Amino acid sequence: MVLLNVNGVECRYGSIKILENVSLSVKEGDFVGIIGPNGSGKTTLLKSISRTLKPHLGTILLDDKDIYSLKSVDVAKQMAVVPQDNTISFSFTALEVVLMGRSPHLSRFQMETESDMAIARKAMDLTNTWQLAARPVNELSGGERQRVIIARALAQKPKILLLDEPLTYLDIVNQLEIMDLVKSLCVKEGIIVMTAIHDLNLAARYCSTAILLKNGKIFSAGRIDEVLTSENIKSVFKVDAIVKKNLVTNSLYVIPLSPPKSSPIKNCAIHLICGAGTGTALMKILLEEGYSVTTGVLNVLDTDFETAELLNIPVTSEAPFSPITEKTRKANLAMINKASTVVVTSVPFGHGNLQNLEAAKEALKKGIPLFVIDEVPIESRDFTQGQATALFGDLKNMGAVFVKNQDELLHMLNVSEEKLKMAKNVPPSIVDHLKARGAS
Amino acid sequence: MATDKIEYNYSRRSSRWKLILALLIVALVVTIIISLNIGYANISLSEILDILGKQIPFLSGSINSASISPINEAIIFQIRLPRVLAGALVGAGLAAAGVIYQGIFRNPMADSYVLGASAGASVGYTVAVLYVTSALTLIGLGTAQIFAFIFAVLTVFVVYFISRVGNKVPISTLLLSGIVVNIFLLSIETLMELRSGQALSGIVAWLAGGFSNIVWEDVWGILPFVLIGIALTYFFTRDLNMLSMGDETAQHLGVNTEGVRRILLVIGSLITAACVCISGVIGFVGLIIPHMTRLVIGPDHRILLPASAIVGAIFLVLCDAVARIATGASELPVGVITALVGTPFFIYLLRRRKTSYSL
Numbered sequence: 001m002v003l004l005n006v007n008g009v010e011c012r013y014g015s016i017k018i019l020e021n022v023s024l025s026v027k028e029g030d031f032v033g034i035i036g037p038n039g040s041g042k043t044t045l046l047k048s049i050s051r052t053l054k055p056h057l058g059t060i061l062l063d064d065k066d067i068y069s070l071k072s073v074d075v076a077k078q079m080a081v082v083p084q085d086n087t088i089s090f091s092f093t094a095l096e097v098v099l100m101g102r103s104p105h106l107s108r109f110q111m112e113t114e115s116d117m118a119i120a121r122k123a124m125d126l127t128n129t130w131q132l133a134a135r136p137v138n139e140l141s142g143g144e145r146q147r148v149i150i151a152r153a154l155a156q157k158p159k160i161l162l163l164d165e166p167l168t169y170l171d172i173v174n175q176l177e178i179m180d181l182v183k184s185l186c187v188k189e190g191i192i193v194m195t196a197i198h199d200l201n202l203a204a205r206y207c208s209t210a211i212l213l214k215n216g217k218i219f220s221a222g223r224i225d226e227v228l229t230s231e232n233i234k235s236v237f238k239v240d241a242i243v244k245k246n247l248v249t250n251s252l253y254v255i256p257l258s259p260p261k262s263s264p265i266k267n268c269a270i271h272l273i274c275g276a277g278t279g280t281a282l283m284k285i286l287l288e289e290g291y292s293v294t295t296g297v298l299n300v301l302d303t304d305f306e307t308a309e310l311l312n313i314p315v316t317s318e319a320p321f322s323p324i325t326e327k328t329r330k331a332n333l334a335m336i337n338k339a340s341t342v343v344v345t346s347v348p349f350g351h352g353n354l355q356n357l358e359a360a361k362e363a364l365k366k367g368i369p370l371f372v373i374d375e376v377p378i379e380s381r382d383f384t385q386g387q388a389t390a391l392f393g394d395l396k397n398m399g400a401v402f403v404k405n406q407d408e409l410l411h412m413l414n415v416s417e418e419k420l421k422m423a424k425n426v427p428p429s430i431v432d433h434l435k436a437r438g439a440s
Numbered sequence: 441m442a443t444d445k446i447e448y449n450y451s452r453r454s455s456r457w458k459l460i461l462a463l464l465i466v467a468l469v470v471t472i473i474i475s476l477n478i479g480y481a482n483i484s485l486s487e488i489l490d491i492l493g494k495q496i497p498f499l500s501g502s503i504n505s506a507s508i509s510p511i512n513e514a515i516i517f518q519i520r521l522p523r524v525l526a527g528a529l530v531g532a533g534l535a536a537a538g539v540i541y542q543g544i545f546r547n548p549m550a551d552s553y554v555l556g557a558s559a560g561a562s563v564g565y566t567v568a569v570l571y572v573t574s575a576l577t578l579i580g581l582g583t584a585q586i587f588a589f590i591f592a593v594l595t596v597f598v599v600y601f602i603s604r605v606g607n608k609v610p611i612s613t614l615l616l617s618g619i620v621v622n623i624f625l626l627s628i629e630t631l632m633e634l635r636s637g638q639a640l641s642g643i644v645a646w647l648a649g650g651f652s653n654i655v656w657e658d659v660w661g662i663l664p665f666v667l668i669g670i671a672l673t674y675f676f677t678r679d680l681n682m683l684s685m686g687d688e689t690a691q692h693l694g695v696n697t698e699g700v701r702r703i704l705l706v707i708g709s710l711i712t713a714a715c716v717c718i719s720g721v722i723g724f725v726g727l728i729i730p731h732m733t734r735l736v737i738g739p740d741h742r743i744l745l746p747a748s749a750i751v752g753a754i755f756l757v758l759c760d761a762v763a764r765i766a767t768g769a770s771e772l773p774v775g776v777i778t779a780l781v782g783t784p785f786f787i788y789l790l791r792r793r794k795t796s797y798s799l
Contacts, residue, residue, distance in 0.1 A: 047688075050688075050691075050692060051691065051692075052688050052691060052692075071694075071696070072691055072694050072695065072696050072697075073694035073695075073696075074694075075694070076691075076692060076693055076694030077694070079692075080692065081688075081689075081692040083686075083688060083689065083692075085686075088685055088686075089546055089548075089684065090546075090684045090685075090734075090739040091734075091738065091739055092681070092684075092685075092738070092739050092740070093738075096681075096738075096740060097685070100681060100682055100685070100693055101693065103678060103682060103693050103694060103695075104693060104694035106678075108675055108678070109675075111454060156693070
């Protein structure tokens with residue numbers, strides 16, 4: 001049983017602490033993802049484990065032996081490293097490079113034997129590099145070279161494989177192939193794999209456990225699904241992210257949302273009538289533009305509902321797959337009354353959410369400007385035998401502003417009052433209303 | 441199938457290496473014999489072969505001694521042969537030192553000359569000649585040799601530690617510190633020359649690099665350093681392969697990088713010092729020979745080291761032959777010839793380094 005123990009490791013460059021009090025324990029068959037933002041200490045941690053950068057404090061034990069007291073050749077028999085930078089100056093052939101992986105197992109004068117050759121051949125077959133064997137390694141593409149380096153690491157027959165951002169140079173097919181390969185070595189032969197990895201989705205898909213680093217300290221460690229939560233991602237990466245289970249790969253997947261822009265906050269509240277994902281992108285953009293946003297009525301489990309929850313947008317919600325009840329309708333109207341503008345997205349209307357369109361009509365009656373994003377013709381998304389289409393006609397007659405798409409909406413929201421006046425189909429009441437709201 | 445052929449060629453590699461070395465040795469012997477033919481006195485090739493054959497135990501019986509003139513025998517045996525052999529040994533030593541330095545610094549521009557080992561050795565030699573009156577001897581070495589060794593090793597370590605940044609030796613700082621230390625040593629050398637006046641005229645001639653006053657003692661003096669130095673280095677050729685992949689990679693493959701580097705620095709500097717002691721400063725051999733050899737046979741140090749040594753020997757023997765005949769009666773220092781060949785090559789390397797090397 002191979003065990004790797006990192007106890008209270010602290011690394012410094014000058015007076016700056018790169019790693020602080022890092023402790024972890026890894027056992028045979030673990031596939032550990034080391035994740036964290038740039039500069040969080042991922043590479044430093046791998047370097048201290050790989051005997052390259054001796055920590056100032058703490059110990060790293062391989063099967064209870066301090067690796068810094070072992071000879072490098074004895075460590076090399078058990079541990080292989082795939083570094084981040086894989087440039088090679090001299091024109092060794094790919095096969096020669098892979099055979100160097102056998103070196104720790106050879107004595108000083110021994111030439112590589114047939115069995116070393118067979119091991120190198122197998123490593124190159126696994127990494128799909130055998131066809132490159134005779135090519136000078138400094139003439140290979142970044143991705144090819146990376147696979148050769150991984151083959152060299154495999155030729156070492158290690159019990160521990162450390163990889164530092166192994167996928168940087170690889171295209172998506174090679175990324176998956178390499179990760180599949182490493183994973184199978186981990187599962188079948190019980191090799192410990194530790195990899196620094198930027199791609200949270202690949203980490204989620206392949207790693208069994210993860211270490212999340214923040215400013216050189218372990219922020220979270222444990223099973224991948226315990227570490228990779230939207231709360232942790234938010235606190236460490238400062239990015240909102242949606243973490244869900246992918247039913248196809250049966251692993252978590254992470255959808256990062258771009259970091260919030262800091263637009264000046266506008267004194268304008270927008271109520272969104274949306275659903276089925278038609279409001280998701282708009283919610284984020286409106287927030288970024290500095291509007292305050294509310295939305296409703298949305299069914300729980302609706303994509304737009306989840307987005308609203310994630311973005312902390314006040315939402316009037318209804319039970320899943322249920323029509324809007326009287327109570328929620330009133331709550332929604334109360335929310336609309338507080339808004340300065342109401343926007344209706346190109347959401348399909350059925351009997352369940354037709355009430356939302358009635359609510360839009362109410363808003364117009366109260367003099368609240370209404371924008372309708374008419375991206376998809378209402379006829380094709382009207383599942384109420386024409387009721388929704390009729391309501392749309394009413395809205396148009398009552399002075400709702402119809403826009404073609406999201407961009408036009410943002411433009412209309414942004415234009416100054418003067419321009420609004422000049423626009424032909426905007427009734428003066430809306431401009432007055434905007435002016436009144438803006439002034440208050 | 442093409443891929444199976446790769447494996448086949450690779451497993452036949454060591455026999456291919458032996459063939460390369462055998463061919464190179466034949467080429468060296470031919471070069472030496474031709475070179476013996478070159479000089480002021482006109483001695484025919486067949487006579488040279490007879491003179492040499494006489495010295496070989498089993499062949500001596502079949503040689504007609506009557507056809508050999510005693511004067512020619514003396515010229516070949518006492519003047520030309522030691523000179524040519526010294527040229528071969530110095531060429532081999534400088535090329536081997538170049539392979540060592542280029543390997544441990546991962547720098548195709550490094551050699552004894554660039555790193556200051558040659559300059560260090562010559563300052564040491566000069567100090568010994570001018571200021572050390574008590575004759576030291578240590579395991580058969582003269583005072584001058586001991587001082588040359590010490591100064592060469594010190595210089596290379598000084599350059600190495602100046603250019604080391606953290607755990608790495610960036611190529612630019614290595615070259616820069618090499619240049620600075622070289623200029624410093626050259627100033628010391630000049631200062632000593634000016635202070636000493638007459639006593640140094642011989643040293644000035646020696647410094648320019650050449651084999652004009654070589655005797656058999658010089659050959660026996662350098663022989664063990666070059667041969668043992670190369671043999672010891674051969675222990676570390678696989679480590680050199682891995683060092684040329686980068687320090688961290690070498691460590692991950694089990695090389696004790698710092699230890700190997702220091703041992704090889706000492707060996708390279710000892711070989712350099714032994715060469716400088718008999719022939720002065722001869723530049724560029726250590727730079728261009730490993731390079732040309734690498735281009736032809738590849739970067740594996742297990743073949744690169746011995747092959748470069750033999751190619752270096754051939755190269756310097758040829759350069760010395762050119763030096764003897766280039767200007768008629770007065771001969772050129774061989775360092776001038778190697779510099780004339782080497783400088784354009786050095787510039788060529790600088791120009792194309794961006795594509796081949798990540799400096």
